[in-house]
Amino acid sequence: MSAQESYALVVVTAGTGEPSSTRMLADRVAQRVADLAGRRGAGVSVRVIDLRELAAEVTTALVSQLVGPKLQQAVDALGTADGIIASTPVYKAGASGLFTSFFNAADNDLLIGKPAVLAATAGTARHALVADDHMRPLFAFLRTLSVPTSLFAAPEDWSDPALNKRIDRAARELVLLMESGFARRIKDESWSSYQHEFGSAGGAETGIDLDTDLMRLATGGSAS
Numbered sequence: 001m002s003a004q005e006s007y008a009l010v011v012v013t014a015g016t017g018e019p020s021s022t023r024m025l026a027d028r029v030a031q032r033v034a035d036l037a038g039r040r041g042a043g044v045s046v047r048v049i050d051l052r053e054l055a056a057e058v059t060t061a062l063v064s065q066l067v068g069p070k071l072q073q074a075v076d077a078l079g080t081a082d083g084i085i086a087s088t089p090v091y092k093a094g095a096s097g098l099f100t101s102f103f104n105a106a107d108n109d110l111l112i113g114k115p116a117v118l119a120a121t122a123g124t125a126r127h128a129l130v131a132d133d134h135m136r137p138l139f140a141f142l143r144t145l146s147v148p149t150s151l152f153a154a155p156e157d158w159s160d161p162a163l164n165k166r167i168d169r170a171a172r173e174l175v176l177l178m179e180s181g182f183a184r185r186i187k188d189e190s191w192s193s194y195q196h197e198f199g200s201a202g203g204a205e206t207g208i209d210l211d212t213d214l215m216r217l218a219t220g221g222s223a224s
Contacts, residue, residue, distance in 0.1 A: 005179075006045065007178045008077075008083075009047070010078055010083070011085045012026075012086045012102070013087045015052070015088075022120075025153050026085050026087035029085050029170060029171055051099060052098075058098065078114075083117075083175075083177070085116070086119065086135065087119040095138075111142045113185075114144050115145045115173075116146050117173075117174050118135045118136060118139065119170075121154070129152075131150035147177065
């Protein structure tokens with residue numbers, strides 16, 4: 001690996017409190033990723049997407065498919081990310097509605113092959129499996145490479161050394177996957193083999209003929 005290697009790490013956090021334990025968990029992971037990458041001769045730039053600031057635009061996108069400027073910036077950041085940390089509080093025994101709505105509003109092909117750490121926080125250890133039972137299927141649908149180690153923190157976990165061990169393990173897995181460059185290689189070598197929906201591949205769709213009667217009618221024109 002070149003000493004000049006640099007990775008773009010995007011943190012998506014759905015915490016609503018101030019301070020937020022959900023954001024704190026994500027920040028710990030991001031710092032550990034940066035430390036581990038630095039030891040391996042690489043730099044990490046961190047971009048935080050705080051979903052509290054996007055709530056209105058996420059709702060608008062879901063009901064009208066209109067993407068506001070802040071949401072577009074978040075989507076663009078994810079599109080160029082080398083790694084992702086996704087952190088949510090637990091509500092009603094699952095990931096928060098804002099968290100899932102954000103990813104539901106994103107293009108289906110946005111995260112193909114991108115490595116991600118999945119993290120959740122809750123007020124009780126009864127929700128410890130939310131990251132695996134609720135978040136992992138969502139990210140599997142989006143075709144990310146979720147790292148093997150998921151993270152969960154209840155109030156009693158913050159003083160438990162075991163949490164730091166899990167953070168270290170997840171961060172190391174993320175660094176190794178970012179180093180592999182798998183997401184970039186997929187896009188370079190086999191992007192056309194995926195069944196992209198129109199508008200879902202950032203303009204990189206293949207085999208879509210816009211100059212047809214059907215497409216002209218769909219965009220408000222008239223058939224020839």
